[in-house]
Amino acid sequence: MASETEPEAAGPRIEIVGVSKAYGGAQALSDVSFSVRSGEVHALLGENGAGKSTLVKIIAGVTQPDSGEYLFDGKLVSFKSPADATAAGVGMVYQETSLVDTMTVAQNLFLGKEAPLNRMSRLNIEARLILESLNFHVSPTVPVGVLGAAQKQMVEIAKAIHRAATVIIFDEPTTSLTPEERQQLLLSLEQLRRSGAAIVMISHNLEDALEVADRITVMRDGKVAGTMPVSDAQRETIVRLMVGRELEFTRPSSPRQPRSKPILEVDNLVAANVKNMSFTVRPGEIVAIFGLVGAGRTETAHVITGAIKRRRLAGGQIRLNGRPVRFRTPRQAVRAGIAYVTEDRGTDGFFGHLSIVDNIHAGHLGKAKRLPFLSTLASRDAVARPLVERFGIRTLDPSRAKLVELSGGNQQKIVLAKSLTRLPKVAIFDEPTRGVDVGSIQEIHDQIREYADMGVGIVVISSYWPEVLALGDRILVARAGRVVAEFDPTEVDQERMTFAAVH
Numbered sequence: 001m002a003s004e005t006e007p008e009a010a011g012p013r014i015e016i017v018g019v020s021k022a023y024g025g026a027q028a029l030s031d032v033s034f035s036v037r038s039g040e041v042h043a044l045l046g047e048n049g050a051g052k053s054t055l056v057k058i059i060a061g062v063t064q065p066d067s068g069e070y071l072f073d074g075k076l077v078s079f080k081s082p083a084d085a086t087a088a089g090v091g092m093v094y095q096e097t098s099l100v101d102t103m104t105v106a107q108n109l110f111l112g113k114e115a116p117l118n119r120m121s122r123l124n125i126e127a128r129l130i131l132e133s134l135n136f137h138v139s140p141t142v143p144v145g146v147l148g149a150a151q152k153q154m155v156e157i158a159k160a161i162h163r164a165a166t167v168i169i170f171d172e173p174t175t176s177l178t179p180e181e182r183q184q185l186l187l188s189l190e191q192l193r194r195s196g197a198a199i200v201m202i203s204h205n206l207e208d209a210l211e212v213a214d215r216i217t218v219m220r221d222g223k224v225a226g227t228m229p230v231s232d233a234q235r236e237t238i239v240r241l242m243v244g245r246e247l248e249f250t251r252p253s254s255p256r257q258p259r260s261k262p263i264l265e266v267d268n269l270v271a272a273n274v275k276n277m278s279f280t281v282r283p284g285e286i287v288a289i290f291g292l293v294g295a296g297r298t299e300t301a302h303v304i305t306g307a308i309k310r311r312r313l314a315g316g317q318i319r320l321n322g323r324p325v326r327f328r329t330p331r332q333a334v335r336a337g338i339a340y341v342t343e344d345r346g347t348d349g350f351f352g353h354l355s356i357v358d359n360i361h362a363g364h365l366g367k368a369k370r371l372p373f374l375s376t377l378a379s380r381d382a383v384a385r386p387l388v389e390r391f392g393i394r395t396l397d398p399s400r401a402k403l404v405e406l407s408g409g410n411q412q413k414i415v416l417a418k419s420l421t422r423l424p425k426v427a428i429f430d431e432p433t434r435g436v437d438v439g440s441i442q443e444i445h446d447q448i449r450e451y452a453d454m455g456v457g458i459v460v461i462s463s464y465w466p467e468v469l470a471l472g473d474r475i476l477v478a479r480a481g482r483v484v485a486e487f488d489p490t491e492v493d494q495e496r497m498t499f500a501a502v503h
Helices: 052-059 082-088 105-110 120-133 149-162 179-194 206-212 235-243 297-304 330-336 345-349 356-366 377-390 408-419 438-453 465-471 494-502
Strands: 012-023 026-037 040-046 067-072 090-093 167-171 198-202 215-220 223-229 264-271 274-281 286-290 317-320 323-325 338-341 426-430 457-462 474-479 482-487
Touching: 012 052, 026 040, 026 052, 026 198, 026 223, 040 052, 040 179, 040 206, 040 235, 052 167, 052 198, 082 090, 090 149, 105 120, 105 149, 120 149, 149 167, 149 179, 179 198, 179 206, 198 206, 206 235, 215 235, 223 235, 235 438, 264 297, 274 286, 274 297, 274 457, 274 482, 286 438, 286 465, 297 338, 297 426, 297 457, 330 338, 338 408, 345 408, 356 377, 356 408, 377 408, 408 438, 426 438, 438 457, 438 465, 457 465, 465 494, 474 494, 482 494
Parallel strands: 040 198, 040 215, 090 167, 167 198, 286 457, 286 474, 338 426, 426 457
Antiparallel strands: 012 026, 012 067, 215 223, 264 274, 264 317, 317 323, 474 482
16 A cells, blocks of 8 residues: 555664574574564565564564564663553554453453543443444443454454554454455554554455555565565565465366265254355365355354254254254264364364363364273374374474464464364364465365365355365355355356355
Protein backbone atom coordinates (compact mmCIF):
# COMPACT_ATOMS: atom_id res chain seq x y z
CA MET A 1 0.00 0.00 0.00
CA ALA A 2 1.62 3.21 -1.07
CA SER A 3 2.45 5.63 1.72
CA GLU A 4 1.55 9.29 1.48
CA THR A 5 4.47 10.11 3.75
CA GLU A 6 7.98 8.89 3.12
CA PRO A 7 8.94 6.56 5.99
CA GLU A 8 12.42 6.25 4.51
CA ALA A 9 13.10 9.92 5.34
CA ALA A 10 12.86 9.35 9.11
CA GLY A 11 15.15 7.24 11.26
CA PRO A 12 13.97 3.85 12.54
CA ARG A 13 11.60 3.85 15.47
CA ILE A 14 13.03 0.51 16.51
CA GLU A 15 16.18 -1.12 15.20
CA ILE A 16 17.54 -4.60 15.86
CA VAL A 17 21.24 -4.96 15.04
CA GLY A 18 23.11 -8.29 14.84
CA VAL A 19 20.81 -10.11 17.30
CA SER A 20 21.30 -13.82 18.04
CA LYS A 21 19.28 -16.12 20.30
CA ALA A 22 19.53 -19.83 21.12
CA TYR A 23 17.26 -22.17 23.06
CA GLY A 24 18.89 -25.24 24.57
CA GLY A 25 21.58 -25.39 21.89
CA ALA A 26 19.15 -24.74 19.02
CA GLN A 27 19.91 -21.48 17.23
CA ALA A 28 16.64 -19.55 16.81
CA LEU A 29 18.21 -16.32 15.52
CA SER A 30 21.63 -15.76 14.01
CA ASP A 31 22.96 -12.22 13.43
CA VAL A 32 19.55 -10.76 12.56
CA SER A 33 19.10 -7.06 11.77
CA PHE A 34 15.67 -5.51 11.38
CA SER A 35 14.06 -2.08 11.65
CA VAL A 36 10.71 -0.34 11.36
CA ARG A 37 10.04 3.37 11.00
CA SER A 38 7.20 5.55 12.22
CA GLY A 39 4.44 5.61 9.64
CA GLU A 40 5.54 2.30 8.14
CA VAL A 41 4.07 -1.19 7.91
CA HIS A 42 6.92 -3.70 7.80
CA ALA A 43 5.77 -7.25 6.98
CA LEU A 44 7.79 -10.11 8.44
CA LEU A 45 7.42 -13.34 6.46
CA GLY A 46 8.87 -16.82 6.68
CA GLU A 47 8.09 -20.45 7.33
CA ASN A 48 7.16 -21.62 10.82
CA GLY A 49 10.39 -22.01 12.74
CA ALA A 50 12.16 -19.35 10.66
CA GLY A 51 12.65 -17.15 13.74
CA LYS A 52 9.89 -14.57 13.27
CA SER A 53 8.22 -15.19 16.62
CA THR A 54 11.54 -15.11 18.48
CA LEU A 55 12.42 -11.79 16.85
CA VAL A 56 9.13 -10.09 17.75
CA LYS A 57 9.26 -11.53 21.28
CA ILE A 58 12.59 -9.76 21.70
CA ILE A 59 11.03 -6.54 20.39
CA ALA A 60 8.09 -6.97 22.81
CA GLY A 61 10.29 -7.76 25.82
CA VAL A 62 9.05 -11.32 26.19
CA THR A 63 12.56 -12.69 25.82
CA GLN A 64 16.04 -11.20 25.73
CA PRO A 65 18.72 -11.72 23.06
CA ASP A 66 21.99 -13.53 23.72
CA SER A 67 23.88 -10.90 21.73
CA GLY A 68 23.28 -7.85 19.55
CA GLU A 69 21.68 -4.45 20.11
CA TYR A 70 18.13 -3.13 20.43
CA LEU A 71 17.65 0.57 19.73
CA PHE A 72 14.42 2.44 20.45
CA ASP A 73 14.28 5.95 18.97
CA GLY A 74 18.04 5.69 18.46
CA LYS A 75 18.73 4.86 22.12
CA LEU A 76 20.07 1.52 23.31
CA VAL A 77 17.42 -0.33 25.39
CA SER A 78 17.09 -3.65 27.15
CA PHE A 79 13.52 -4.64 27.97
CA LYS A 80 13.48 -7.17 30.79
CA SER A 81 9.75 -7.86 30.58
CA PRO A 82 6.69 -7.17 28.42
CA ALA A 83 5.70 -4.50 30.97
CA ASP A 84 8.92 -2.59 30.15
CA ALA A 85 8.15 -2.74 26.43
CA THR A 86 4.52 -1.74 26.98
CA ALA A 87 5.58 1.24 29.05
CA ALA A 88 7.87 2.34 26.22
CA GLY A 89 4.99 2.10 23.71
CA VAL A 90 5.28 -1.40 22.24
CA GLY A 91 2.02 -3.32 21.80
CA MET A 92 1.72 -6.97 20.77
CA VAL A 93 -1.30 -8.70 19.23
CA TYR A 94 -0.63 -12.42 19.42
CA GLN A 95 -1.93 -15.03 16.99
CA GLU A 96 -3.10 -17.20 19.90
CA THR A 97 -5.13 -14.83 22.04
CA SER A 98 -3.97 -13.91 25.55
CA LEU A 99 -7.44 -12.90 26.74
CA VAL A 100 -9.11 -14.10 29.96
CA ASP A 101 -12.10 -16.17 28.86
CA THR A 102 -14.07 -15.72 32.10
CA MET A 103 -13.95 -11.91 31.86
CA THR A 104 -16.08 -9.76 29.62
CA VAL A 105 -14.79 -8.02 26.53
CA ALA A 106 -14.77 -4.67 28.36
CA GLN A 107 -12.87 -6.09 31.33
CA ASN A 108 -10.24 -7.56 28.99
CA LEU A 109 -9.79 -4.24 27.17
CA PHE A 110 -9.00 -2.43 30.43
CA LEU A 111 -7.15 -5.27 32.16
CA GLY A 112 -3.92 -3.92 33.65
CA LYS A 113 -5.04 -0.30 33.29
CA GLU A 114 -7.91 -0.30 35.76
CA ALA A 115 -8.80 2.76 37.80
CA PRO A 116 -8.86 2.40 41.62
CA LEU A 117 -12.66 2.39 41.44
CA ASN A 118 -14.41 0.93 38.39
CA ARG A 119 -18.02 1.09 37.30
CA MET A 120 -18.96 -1.59 34.83
CA SER A 121 -21.42 0.71 33.10
CA ARG A 122 -18.63 3.22 32.38
CA LEU A 123 -16.24 0.47 31.22
CA ASN A 124 -18.91 -0.94 28.91
CA ILE A 125 -19.59 2.46 27.35
CA GLU A 126 -15.89 3.18 26.80
CA ALA A 127 -15.30 -0.32 25.41
CA ARG A 128 -18.22 0.04 23.02
CA LEU A 129 -16.79 3.34 21.73
CA ILE A 130 -13.38 1.71 21.17
CA LEU A 131 -14.85 -1.26 19.30
CA GLU A 132 -17.20 0.87 17.19
CA SER A 133 -14.35 3.21 16.23
CA LEU A 134 -12.70 0.17 14.64
CA ASN A 135 -16.03 -1.06 13.21
CA PHE A 136 -15.71 -4.28 15.22
CA HIS A 137 -19.17 -5.70 15.94
CA VAL A 138 -18.51 -7.27 19.35
CA SER A 139 -20.62 -6.72 22.46
CA PRO A 140 -18.51 -5.41 25.37
CA THR A 141 -20.68 -7.19 27.95
CA VAL A 142 -20.27 -10.81 26.81
CA PRO A 143 -17.61 -13.14 28.29
CA VAL A 144 -14.67 -13.61 25.93
CA GLY A 145 -15.02 -17.39 26.28
CA VAL A 146 -18.21 -17.42 24.18
CA LEU A 147 -16.64 -15.54 21.27
CA GLY A 148 -15.35 -17.19 18.11
CA ALA A 149 -11.73 -17.00 17.01
CA ALA A 150 -12.36 -14.02 14.72
CA GLN A 151 -14.05 -11.96 17.44
CA LYS A 152 -11.32 -12.79 19.96
CA GLN A 153 -8.77 -11.49 17.46
CA MET A 154 -10.76 -8.26 17.16
CA VAL A 155 -10.68 -7.80 20.93
CA GLU A 156 -6.90 -8.37 20.98
CA ILE A 157 -6.43 -5.75 18.27
CA ALA A 158 -8.70 -3.26 20.03
CA LYS A 159 -6.84 -3.85 23.30
CA ALA A 160 -3.45 -3.01 21.74
CA ILE A 161 -4.76 0.04 19.91
CA HIS A 162 -6.54 1.30 23.05
CA ARG A 163 -3.24 1.30 24.96
CA ALA A 164 -1.91 3.93 22.51
CA ALA A 165 1.11 1.90 21.50
CA THR A 166 3.41 3.68 19.05
CA VAL A 167 4.93 0.38 17.91
CA ILE A 168 2.35 -2.35 17.27
CA ILE A 169 3.22 -5.94 16.37
CA PHE A 170 0.48 -7.98 14.71
CA ASP A 171 0.97 -11.77 14.66
CA GLU A 172 -1.23 -13.22 11.89
CA PRO A 173 -3.96 -10.56 12.35
CA THR A 174 -6.25 -11.68 9.49
CA THR A 175 -6.11 -15.45 9.96
CA SER A 176 -9.61 -15.90 11.40
CA LEU A 177 -11.37 -12.97 9.76
CA THR A 178 -14.00 -12.90 7.04
CA PRO A 179 -13.20 -10.94 3.84
CA GLU A 180 -15.21 -7.98 5.17
CA GLU A 181 -13.48 -8.10 8.57
CA ARG A 182 -10.10 -8.49 6.89
CA GLN A 183 -10.70 -5.42 4.74
CA GLN A 184 -11.74 -3.41 7.79
CA LEU A 185 -8.60 -4.50 9.64
CA LEU A 186 -6.37 -3.52 6.74
CA LEU A 187 -8.09 -0.13 6.69
CA SER A 188 -7.41 0.15 10.42
CA LEU A 189 -3.74 -0.62 9.80
CA GLU A 190 -3.69 2.12 7.19
CA GLN A 191 -5.20 4.57 9.69
CA LEU A 192 -2.59 3.61 12.28
CA ARG A 193 0.19 4.03 9.72
CA ARG A 194 -1.11 7.47 8.76
CA SER A 195 -1.15 8.45 12.44
CA GLY A 196 2.57 7.70 12.64
CA ALA A 197 2.54 4.28 14.31
CA ALA A 198 5.33 1.86 13.47
CA ILE A 199 3.72 -1.47 12.57
CA VAL A 200 5.29 -4.92 12.33
CA MET A 201 3.01 -7.52 10.74
CA ILE A 202 3.78 -11.23 10.80
CA SER A 203 1.70 -12.98 8.18
CA HIS A 204 1.56 -16.18 6.17
CA ASN A 205 -0.89 -14.53 3.80
CA LEU A 206 1.35 -13.09 1.11
CA GLU A 207 -1.54 -11.13 -0.37
CA ASP A 208 -1.97 -9.24 2.93
CA ALA A 209 1.70 -8.30 2.96
CA LEU A 210 1.71 -7.21 -0.68
CA GLU A 211 -1.44 -5.14 -0.15
CA VAL A 212 -0.66 -3.29 3.07
CA ALA A 213 3.12 -3.29 3.68
CA ASP A 214 5.70 -0.65 2.81
CA ARG A 215 8.61 -3.10 3.22
CA ILE A 216 8.87 -6.88 3.43
CA THR A 217 11.51 -8.90 5.27
CA VAL A 218 11.72 -12.65 4.66
CA MET A 219 13.35 -14.95 7.25
CA ARG A 220 14.60 -18.49 6.82
CA ASP A 221 16.40 -20.73 9.33
CA GLY A 222 16.86 -17.94 11.86
CA LYS A 223 18.43 -15.50 9.40
CA VAL A 224 17.22 -12.66 7.21
CA ALA A 225 16.88 -14.05 3.67
CA GLY A 226 16.04 -10.66 2.17
CA THR A 227 14.45 -7.25 2.74
CA MET A 228 12.78 -5.29 -0.05
CA PRO A 229 10.31 -2.46 -0.63
CA VAL A 230 6.88 -3.80 -1.52
CA SER A 231 7.15 -2.18 -4.97
CA ASP A 232 9.97 -4.63 -5.79
CA ALA A 233 8.31 -7.70 -4.24
CA GLN A 234 6.88 -10.53 -6.33
CA ARG A 235 4.95 -13.45 -4.88
CA GLU A 236 7.21 -16.02 -6.53
CA THR A 237 10.34 -14.29 -5.22
CA ILE A 238 8.99 -14.19 -1.65
CA VAL A 239 8.03 -17.89 -1.68
CA ARG A 240 11.45 -18.82 -3.04
CA LEU A 241 13.15 -16.84 -0.27
CA MET A 242 10.89 -18.46 2.35
CA VAL A 243 11.23 -22.11 1.37
CA GLY A 244 14.25 -22.13 -0.94
CA ARG A 245 12.26 -23.54 -3.84
CA GLU A 246 9.26 -22.93 -6.10
CA LEU A 247 5.97 -23.90 -4.50
CA GLU A 248 2.38 -23.89 -5.73
CA PHE A 249 -0.74 -25.65 -4.45
CA THR A 250 -1.57 -28.41 -6.91
CA ARG A 251 -4.28 -31.01 -7.33
CA PRO A 252 -3.46 -34.69 -7.89
CA SER A 253 -2.94 -35.55 -11.55
CA SER A 254 -5.62 -38.27 -11.43
CA PRO A 255 -8.98 -37.85 -9.64
CA ARG A 256 -9.63 -39.95 -6.54
CA GLN A 257 -12.23 -42.71 -6.87
CA PRO A 258 -14.23 -42.87 -3.62
CA ARG A 259 -16.68 -45.66 -2.89
CA SER A 260 -20.30 -45.09 -3.84
CA LYS A 261 -21.89 -45.78 -0.42
CA PRO A 262 -21.59 -42.85 2.07
CA ILE A 263 -19.81 -43.42 5.36
CA LEU A 264 -21.19 -40.20 6.90
CA GLU A 265 -24.63 -38.74 6.21
CA VAL A 266 -25.81 -35.46 7.71
CA ASP A 267 -29.50 -34.87 7.04
CA ASN A 268 -31.35 -31.62 7.90
CA LEU A 269 -29.22 -30.94 10.98
CA VAL A 270 -30.59 -28.21 13.28
CA ALA A 271 -28.69 -26.80 16.28
CA ALA A 272 -27.13 -23.55 17.45
CA ASN A 273 -26.32 -21.52 14.30
CA VAL A 274 -27.06 -24.60 12.15
CA LYS A 275 -30.23 -24.69 10.03
CA ASN A 276 -31.02 -27.71 7.87
CA MET A 277 -27.39 -28.64 7.16
CA SER A 278 -27.20 -31.65 4.84
CA PHE A 279 -24.29 -33.41 3.10
CA THR A 280 -22.69 -36.83 2.65
CA VAL A 281 -19.12 -38.11 2.70
CA ARG A 282 -17.93 -41.32 1.09
CA PRO A 283 -14.89 -43.41 2.11
CA GLY A 284 -11.80 -42.09 0.34
CA GLU A 285 -13.46 -38.76 -0.53
CA ILE A 286 -12.44 -35.24 0.51
CA VAL A 287 -15.45 -32.96 0.90
CA ALA A 288 -14.36 -29.33 1.30
CA ILE A 289 -16.83 -26.95 2.97
CA PHE A 290 -16.17 -23.30 2.13
CA GLY A 291 -17.83 -20.34 3.81
CA LEU A 292 -17.39 -17.25 5.92
CA VAL A 293 -17.12 -17.02 9.68
CA GLY A 294 -20.58 -17.61 11.16
CA ALA A 295 -21.78 -19.90 8.36
CA GLY A 296 -22.34 -22.76 10.85
CA ARG A 297 -19.57 -25.03 9.58
CA THR A 298 -17.68 -25.43 12.88
CA GLU A 299 -20.93 -25.81 14.80
CA THR A 300 -21.92 -28.62 12.43
CA ALA A 301 -18.64 -30.39 13.18
CA HIS A 302 -19.27 -29.95 16.91
CA VAL A 303 -22.75 -31.47 16.58
CA ILE A 304 -21.41 -34.43 14.62
CA THR A 305 -18.73 -35.08 17.25
CA GLY A 306 -21.00 -34.65 20.28
CA ALA A 307 -19.59 -31.35 21.54
CA ILE A 308 -22.91 -29.54 20.81
CA LYS A 309 -26.33 -31.13 21.18
CA ARG A 310 -28.74 -30.92 18.28
CA ARG A 311 -32.46 -30.48 18.78
CA ARG A 312 -34.16 -33.47 20.29
CA LEU A 313 -37.21 -32.99 18.06
CA ALA A 314 -36.83 -32.02 14.40
CA GLY A 315 -33.06 -31.79 14.89
CA GLY A 316 -32.18 -33.87 11.85
CA GLN A 317 -30.21 -37.08 11.67
CA ILE A 318 -26.58 -38.21 11.52
CA ARG A 319 -25.76 -41.64 10.13
CA LEU A 320 -22.40 -43.40 10.36
CA ASN A 321 -22.08 -46.40 8.02
CA GLY A 322 -25.83 -46.20 7.51
CA ARG A 323 -26.71 -46.36 11.22
CA PRO A 324 -28.24 -43.36 13.05
CA VAL A 325 -25.97 -42.01 15.79
CA ARG A 326 -26.33 -39.34 18.48
CA PHE A 327 -23.17 -38.84 20.52
CA ARG A 328 -23.57 -37.39 24.01
CA THR A 329 -19.85 -36.62 24.36
CA PRO A 330 -16.90 -36.23 21.96
CA ARG A 331 -15.33 -39.33 23.51
CA GLN A 332 -18.19 -41.45 22.16
CA ALA A 333 -17.60 -40.02 18.68
CA VAL A 334 -13.88 -40.73 18.90
CA ARG A 335 -14.50 -44.33 19.92
CA ALA A 336 -16.95 -44.71 17.03
CA GLY A 337 -14.21 -43.67 14.60
CA ILE A 338 -14.72 -39.93 14.08
CA ALA A 339 -11.65 -37.70 14.48
CA TYR A 340 -11.96 -33.92 14.75
CA VAL A 341 -9.04 -31.50 14.32
CA THR A 342 -10.04 -28.23 15.97
CA GLU A 343 -9.65 -24.77 14.39
CA ASP A 344 -8.46 -23.26 17.71
CA ARG A 345 -5.34 -25.23 18.52
CA GLY A 346 -4.26 -22.90 21.35
CA THR A 347 -7.45 -23.45 23.35
CA ASP A 348 -8.69 -26.91 22.37
CA GLY A 349 -5.88 -28.59 20.46
CA PHE A 350 -3.08 -29.45 22.89
CA PHE A 351 -1.62 -29.22 26.39
CA GLY A 352 0.95 -26.43 26.15
CA HIS A 353 2.88 -27.43 29.27
CA LEU A 354 3.35 -31.05 28.13
CA SER A 355 5.93 -32.41 25.71
CA ILE A 356 5.27 -33.45 22.12
CA VAL A 357 5.41 -37.13 23.06
CA ASP A 358 2.99 -36.67 25.97
CA ASN A 359 0.52 -34.70 23.84
CA ILE A 360 0.42 -37.29 21.08
CA HIS A 361 0.19 -40.12 23.59
CA ALA A 362 -2.70 -38.34 25.33
CA GLY A 363 -4.57 -38.36 22.03
CA HIS A 364 -3.82 -42.06 21.70
CA LEU A 365 -5.19 -42.79 25.18
CA GLY A 366 -8.35 -40.81 24.42
CA LYS A 367 -9.19 -43.28 21.66
CA ALA A 368 -8.40 -46.41 23.69
CA LYS A 369 -11.24 -48.64 24.91
CA ARG A 370 -9.21 -49.45 28.01
CA LEU A 371 -6.48 -47.41 29.64
CA PRO A 372 -3.15 -49.20 30.19
CA PHE A 373 -2.22 -50.11 33.76
CA LEU A 374 1.22 -48.49 33.38
CA SER A 375 2.51 -45.87 30.94
CA THR A 376 6.27 -45.77 30.41
CA LEU A 377 8.37 -43.35 28.40
CA ALA A 378 9.24 -46.20 26.03
CA SER A 379 5.57 -46.96 25.38
CA ARG A 380 4.79 -43.27 24.82
CA ASP A 381 7.76 -42.96 22.45
CA ALA A 382 6.61 -46.01 20.51
CA VAL A 383 3.29 -44.27 19.78
CA ALA A 384 4.54 -40.73 19.26
CA ARG A 385 7.83 -40.89 17.39
CA PRO A 386 6.51 -42.53 14.19
CA LEU A 387 3.90 -39.76 14.01
CA VAL A 388 6.54 -37.09 14.65
CA GLU A 389 8.41 -38.41 11.62
CA ARG A 390 5.27 -38.90 9.52
CA PHE A 391 4.02 -35.34 10.02
CA GLY A 392 7.47 -33.78 9.72
CA ILE A 393 7.43 -32.18 13.20
CA ARG A 394 10.71 -30.30 13.55
CA THR A 395 12.25 -30.56 17.02
CA LEU A 396 15.50 -31.70 18.61
CA ASP A 397 13.91 -33.83 21.36
CA PRO A 398 10.17 -34.68 21.20
CA SER A 399 10.21 -36.01 24.76
CA ARG A 400 11.45 -32.70 26.19
CA ALA A 401 10.23 -29.92 23.88
CA LYS A 402 7.11 -28.20 25.24
CA LEU A 403 4.46 -27.18 22.74
CA VAL A 404 4.41 -23.55 23.90
CA GLU A 405 8.02 -23.33 22.71
CA LEU A 406 7.24 -24.46 19.15
CA SER A 407 6.22 -22.56 16.04
CA GLY A 408 2.59 -22.44 14.94
CA GLY A 409 3.21 -24.84 12.05
CA ASN A 410 4.76 -27.48 14.31
CA GLN A 411 1.95 -27.02 16.84
CA GLN A 412 -0.63 -27.59 14.09
CA LYS A 413 1.14 -30.76 12.94
CA ILE A 414 1.10 -32.04 16.52
CA VAL A 415 -2.65 -31.37 16.75
CA LEU A 416 -3.10 -33.46 13.59
CA ALA A 417 -0.87 -36.24 14.91
CA LYS A 418 -2.65 -36.21 18.30
CA SER A 419 -6.04 -36.55 16.59
CA LEU A 420 -4.92 -39.28 14.19
CA THR A 421 -2.98 -41.75 16.35
CA ARG A 422 -5.48 -44.39 15.23
CA LEU A 423 -6.94 -44.65 11.73
CA PRO A 424 -10.45 -43.13 11.88
CA LYS A 425 -13.45 -43.82 9.68
CA VAL A 426 -14.17 -40.10 9.29
CA ALA A 427 -11.77 -37.19 9.87
CA ILE A 428 -12.97 -33.59 10.11
CA PHE A 429 -10.27 -30.95 9.62
CA ASP A 430 -11.44 -27.50 10.76
CA GLU A 431 -9.21 -24.78 9.20
CA PRO A 432 -6.27 -27.25 9.12
CA THR A 433 -3.69 -24.70 7.93
CA ARG A 434 -4.78 -21.59 9.86
CA GLY A 435 -1.65 -19.60 10.72
CA VAL A 436 0.66 -22.07 8.95
CA ASP A 437 3.39 -21.14 6.49
CA VAL A 438 3.23 -22.06 2.81
CA GLY A 439 5.75 -24.89 3.13
CA SER A 440 3.89 -26.56 5.99
CA ILE A 441 0.56 -26.09 4.18
CA GLN A 442 1.72 -28.37 1.38
CA GLU A 443 2.94 -30.98 3.88
CA ILE A 444 -0.41 -30.95 5.71
CA HIS A 445 -2.30 -31.20 2.41
CA ASP A 446 -0.23 -34.25 1.48
CA GLN A 447 -1.10 -35.91 4.80
CA ILE A 448 -4.82 -35.24 4.35
CA ARG A 449 -4.71 -36.78 0.87
CA GLU A 450 -2.82 -39.78 2.22
CA TYR A 451 -5.55 -40.48 4.77
CA ALA A 452 -8.18 -40.20 2.05
CA ASP A 453 -6.20 -42.67 -0.05
CA MET A 454 -6.39 -45.09 2.91
CA GLY A 455 -10.20 -44.95 2.73
CA VAL A 456 -10.95 -42.37 5.39
CA GLY A 457 -13.91 -40.08 4.69
CA ILE A 458 -12.51 -36.54 4.94
CA VAL A 459 -14.29 -33.25 5.66
CA VAL A 460 -12.17 -30.11 5.28
CA ILE A 461 -13.68 -26.88 6.65
CA SER A 462 -11.75 -23.94 5.25
CA SER A 463 -12.14 -20.23 4.48
CA TYR A 464 -8.96 -20.28 2.37
CA TRP A 465 -10.11 -20.72 -1.23
CA PRO A 466 -6.76 -22.03 -2.67
CA GLU A 467 -6.91 -24.80 -0.07
CA VAL A 468 -10.51 -25.68 -0.94
CA LEU A 469 -9.68 -25.88 -4.65
CA ALA A 470 -6.51 -27.91 -4.04
CA LEU A 471 -8.04 -30.50 -1.69
CA GLY A 472 -11.73 -30.94 -2.41
CA ASP A 473 -13.13 -33.76 -4.52
CA ARG A 474 -16.41 -31.90 -4.01
CA ILE A 475 -16.81 -28.33 -2.79
CA LEU A 476 -19.80 -27.33 -0.68
CA VAL A 477 -20.52 -23.70 0.18
CA ALA A 478 -22.22 -22.97 3.51
CA ARG A 479 -24.14 -19.85 4.43
CA ALA A 480 -26.42 -19.09 7.40
CA GLY A 481 -26.24 -22.63 8.75
CA ARG A 482 -26.97 -24.59 5.57
CA VAL A 483 -25.29 -25.79 2.38
CA VAL A 484 -26.30 -23.40 -0.40
CA ALA A 485 -24.17 -24.60 -3.32
CA GLU A 486 -22.07 -27.53 -4.55
CA PHE A 487 -19.26 -27.25 -7.10
CA ASP A 488 -16.85 -29.44 -9.01
CA PRO A 489 -13.37 -28.11 -8.05
CA THR A 490 -12.22 -28.29 -11.69
CA GLU A 491 -15.05 -26.05 -12.85
CA VAL A 492 -15.23 -23.29 -10.20
CA ASP A 493 -13.15 -20.27 -9.21
CA GLN A 494 -12.81 -17.97 -6.22
CA GLU A 495 -15.40 -15.47 -7.46
CA ARG A 496 -18.19 -18.05 -7.79
CA MET A 497 -17.47 -19.60 -4.40
CA THR A 498 -17.32 -16.22 -2.65
CA PHE A 499 -20.53 -15.05 -4.36
CA ALA A 500 -22.34 -18.17 -3.14
CA ALA A 501 -20.96 -17.70 0.39
CA VAL A 502 -22.09 -14.07 0.56
CA HIS A 503 -25.29 -13.99 -1.51
